[in-house]
Amino acid sequence: MKSLYEILYGAKVAKxxxxxxxxxxxxxxxxxxxxTAGSGSEAILDSINGGVAITAPATNSxxxxxAFNGIRQYxxxxxxxxxxxxxxxxxxxxxxxxxxxxxxxxLTGTEDYIGVFVTTNPSDGLGSSxxxxxxxxxxxxxSSDTNWHWTKIHLQDTFAILVADGSFDAVKTTNLPTxxxxxxxxxxxxxxxxxxxxxxxxxxxxx
Amino acid sequence: xxxxxxxxxxxxxxxGSHFIDxxxxxxxxxxxxxxxxxxxxLAMADEVDGGLxxxxxxxxxxxxxxxxxxxxxxxxxxTGCVFIANFKFSxxxxxxxxxxxxxxxxxxxxxxxxxxxxxxNPDTNxxxxxxxxxxxxSVASTVSADSSFHNFSGIxxxxxxxxxxxxxxxxxxxxxxxxxRLQPVVEVWSSTTxxxxxxxxxxxxxxxxx
Numbered sequence: 001m002k003s004l005y006e007i008l009y010g011a012k013v014a015k016x017x018x019x020x021x022x023x024x025x026x027x028x029x030x031x032x033x034x035x036t037a038g039s040g041s042e043a044i045l046d047s048i049n050g051g052v053a054i055t056a057p058a059t060n061s062x063x064x065x066x067a068f069n070g071i072r073q074y075x076x077x078x079x080x081x082x083x084x085x086x087x088x089x090x091x092x093x094x095x096x097x098x099x100x101x102x103x104x105x106x107l108t109g110t111e112d113y114i115g116v117f118v119t120t121n122p123s124d125g126l127g128s129s130x131x132x133x134x135x136x137x138x139x140x141x142x143s144s145d146t147n148w149h150w151t152k153i154h155l156q157d158t159f160a161i162l163v164a165d166g167s168f169d170a171v172k173t174t175n176l177p178t179x180x181x182x183x184x185x186x187x188x189x190x191x192x193x194x195x196x197x198x199x200x201x202x203x204x205x206x207x
Numbered sequence: 208x209x210x211x212x213x214x215x216x217x218x219x220x221x222x223g224s225h226f227i228d229x230x231x232x233x234x235x236x237x238x239x240x241x242x243x244x245x246x247x248x249l250a251m252a253d254e255v256d257g258g259l260x261x262x263x264x265x266x267x268x269x270x271x272x273x274x275x276x277x278x279x280x281x282x283x284x285x286t287g288c289v290f291i292a293n294f295k296f297s298x299x300x301x302x303x304x305x306x307x308x309x310x311x312x313x314x315x316x317x318x319x320x321x322x323x324x325x326x327x328n329p330d331t332n333x334x335x336x337x338x339x340x341x342x343x344x345s346v347a348s349t350v351s352a353d354s355s356f357h358n359f360s361g362i363x364x365x366x367x368x369x370x371x372x373x374x375x376x377x378x379x380x381x382x383x384x385x386x387x388r389l390q391p392v393v394e395v396w397s398s399t400t401x402x403x404x405x406x407x408x409x410x411x412x413x414x415x416x417x
Contacts, residue, residue, distance in 0.1 A: 007209075007214055008208070008209055008211065008214070009208065012208070015208070017211070019211045019212075021224065021225050021226050022224075023224050023225070023226040023238060023277070023280075023282050023414075024226060024236070024237070024238020024239065024277050024280060025237065025238050025239060025240045025277050025278035025280055026237050026238065026278075028237065028238070029237060044280050044282075045280070045282070046279060046280050046281050046282075046388075047281070047282070047388065048223075048224070048281070048282060048283065048284045048388045048416065049223045049224045049282060049284075049416055050224070050282055051224065051282075080208075080210060082210055082212045084221060084222060148221055149221075150221055150222070152210075166218050166219065200222075200223075200224060201212065201222055201225075203210055203211055203212050205208065205210065205211075207208045
């Protein structure tokens with residue numbers, strides 16, 4: 001009988017990893033939700049392949065974020081993030097990846113982060129910040145729609161590669177994070193209307 | 208280093224809902240909800256390969272019911288999903304029963320829209336069932352019921368449901384298939400007073416959409 005360990009790691013020593021499928025009665029207790037303003041919420045959906053739905057607060061420019069409560073175990077220069085996600089494409093944004101922030105929003109550029117950002121405006125893409133400056137490179141494979149997508153970020157010391165829906169999409173070499181990171185899943189409202197973001201798979205591991 | 212995603216799912220297709228539980232540790236995972244009626248035990252077993260203990264009692268009463276499910280969070284498709292469960296029981300009373308199934312149920316007891324394995328004493332063999340909103344099919348396997356762990360599994364698509372026991376195809380049904388989305392459900396019960404407890408264990412369950 002072969003162990004899952006041997007399949008994943010061979011003879012190497014394992015590094016930190018989380019695999020989340022967002023199934024069952026309730027969200028796993030490893031996740032902590034917080035709002036940048038107002039009051040958002042999340043719930044596991046009673047629907048086929050539904051995953052978790054994160055509803056942004058009913059406050060302009062406010063976000064609901066699921067994270068690891070400031071426990072940052074992932075490496076800024078050698079980690080991989082895989083997500084399956086969709087959003088309602090109404091008036092807000094979905095973002096997901098890794099961040100250093102322990103509260104607030106990672107979208108401002110004043111905190112270290114790396115992630116996929118999709119909004120109703122043309123700035124969608126692979127975004128990152130080195131704690132001083134945030135920037136984004138555009139995605140090509142995914143546009144703003146309401147379909148499920150999967151993305152994979154390879155984060156290295158001098159570059160980050162984005163694979164989107166199974167194909168190479170973008171590479172980023174500037175403003176990469178420089179400190180330890182935790183997972184984040186974000187649903188953000190811009191000006192009006194409810195914003196709901198859905199996730200049904202999230203995996204991150206150090207390489 | 209390999210991702211768990213890529214070793215368990217083909218990249219050409221978007222992964223659907225999927226869960227795995229080894230039933231280990233100090234308590235049942237929070238993704239399960241429980242129904243624990245009457246007497247008996249519903250708790251992790253402090254024994255080698257014990258998993259979760261679902262035991263009725265020998266106490267006089269109206270019956271003991273031990274059920275775990277997803278609290279009607281139904282992520283799995285009635286037209287394309289798989290379940291795999293390692294389960295065993297040892298019973299000594301003619302009113303004991305269990306089911307390991309995928310079900311739509313909205314109430315405490317599964318009464319429609321499900322498929323999976325069951326044993327209702329005094330059956331002699333394990334049986335596989337499927338049910339739509341009104342009618343149930345029950346097909347006996349060739350395997351005599353015993354108190355050992357078995358690998359009970361089932362796979363359903365839009366036209367057919369198949370039941371496998373220890374890897375062997377035992378039952379096929381093409382009628383009375385469930386018509387609504389599904390959640391995993393494990394039930395153990397005894398409806399009347401009895402002298403020997405039904406000691407059931409589940410140590411693995413996995414479900415995923417095709």
